[in-house]
Amino acid sequence: MSLSWLDWLLMLVYFAFVLGVGVALKKRTTTSTAFFQAGRAIPAWVCGLAFISANLGAQEIIGMAASGAKYGISTSHFYWVGAIPAMVFLGVFMMPFYYGSRARSVPEYLRLRYDEKTRGFNAISFALMTVFSSGISMYAMAKLLQILHIFDAPFAALGLGPQYIFHVCVVSSAIVVLIYVLLGGLSSAIYNEVLQFFLIVSGFVPLVYLGLRDAGGWSGIVASVPSALTHAWRGFGSASTSPMGVDALGVAMGLGFVLSFGYWCTDFLVVQRAMAADSMTAARRTPLIAAFPKMFFPFLVVMPGLIALSVHGGVIPVKLHEATGAVVLDALGKPQLDYDLTVPTLLLRYFPAGMLGLGLTALLASFMSGMAGNVTAFNTVWTYDIYQAYLRPQASDAHYLWIGRMATVFGIAASVLTAYVAAQFNNIMDVLQLVFAFVNAPLLATFLLGMFWKRATGHGAFSGLVAGTAAAALHHGLTIPAGAVAGVKGGWLAMLSTYPSEMAQNFWTAIDAFLVCLIVTVAVSLITKPRPDAELAGLVYSLTDRPRDAGLPWYQRPAILGVIVLAATGLLNLVFF
């Protein structure tokens, strides 16, 4: 299958528009506030859509469909138990501190609330992590486009082998994102994320429609796949019967609380979008506005997995060994399926010339929105929390703007490098990913205590973070998922206990790190000197004036929106119970 002129033209139109947005914003981007914070002047609905888009990278789209094929509709737990409640909590309770403290980044909030070392720990690990994860996602995307073979013909015509597809994909997408972020900074990234949001939706709605029609509707899917896959909560009474290997308590505590709140409420990549809003109520509404479309995303990103399982006896291709091209077999000698190819397989199956171009553009858009999200978060944290904090504190605004632009170039170059390292050394990447997971696991406790307990101190927070990170590493080193070999999957210290699945191990590692961080932070805080109340005004719940919503119409009040979002999410859980 090769592409028609219309497919290419549609991709070209998309590139022209994302670059055009950057060019249009260039003139307005003359201060560091404009570049890093979008001037804190973006309307709530724009921030809300950007909030979804920045998180909706290619890995998310590909991974959710893959997980949908493996675990079925339970994958929606990542949305209906995980993301949505966390987004409501962020909007209603946490944004007043992020936005009201006038911190320019999440690490800077830690500096204001705790101390320099806590900020430094968070800023440095976050900066490394963003570069790394955008490189990984670049690698995944380029690899996918290479495997699809749709670009083979034009490359062959130019006398270039298929390996050039990887190079061209990596370099060209990096250059496009580089140009528009360089020109317009965060505003450019945010406006383009809105564009990308609509594109992703417009590519996936017809795909799911055609797929469902082919499968005979939802009832057709229910009839043709195992019933555990079409019920979100079936078997979650105990870990041994649950498809994910985790019981309902583990899902609620691990995914619903520690992991999701830890990501959505503290990760600067998403929080930065809400911090760019034009007012306090707009900042608080951002994650709530985002939650409305977000709760329906399982139908777009998880459903393709179920469709691919159900139609024509299953259409997910078998996994081929990278070097030899032989079929990869599992432990029982059956061929393994390459779940990551679920979405692209469906695109090629159902979309004729024209729509195929739109579908590929949607994939590219998701990939670029995730990458731009990482890059804008990276250049801000680097410039404000590392460069200004430790290297050159007293420079002019123009200097920091210039440094931000340089950081954008550097961040993208480092991501490209990471993509190539990932292509060569898979194991290094797995280990790095693991280390970041350890560092992230305890963060939520630090933020919750910081915002809601005025007695928490800087020494407490820092030692809590270090202890929590160590606890995560220790937990991981002492446990192993069933059937895995000791190493990056766990058990590298000793094998004290076995989990039914990798997911179970992840959840319980996170819960463990959270609890250790909580206990250590509280204990150390109690024996160290607290900061005077006057210094903590605006940073801690009990010392901050409640935001006044009484004058707003009901549909603009964060608390009311939050209740509606939660009720609707509860309903979705019941429908697919």
Add this chain to the structure above:
Amino acid sequence: MGLDVRLPVGVMFAIMGALLVGYGLFGDQTIYARSLGINVNLWWGGVLLATGLIFLALAARGRAENP
């Protein structure tokens, strides 16, 4: 920041929609076997075109209200 994002979204979807509708009307009709016999270019292109025009109308109204 002054830029109304409804404008680029509107123009982009109008262009993409128009291209798909045109291809659906005048292009090869045998390619729709894969999309279950539905001329998905024509239908979905039409939806995109309409969406684009709605965004443009909203942007125009916004401009009239606060120039």
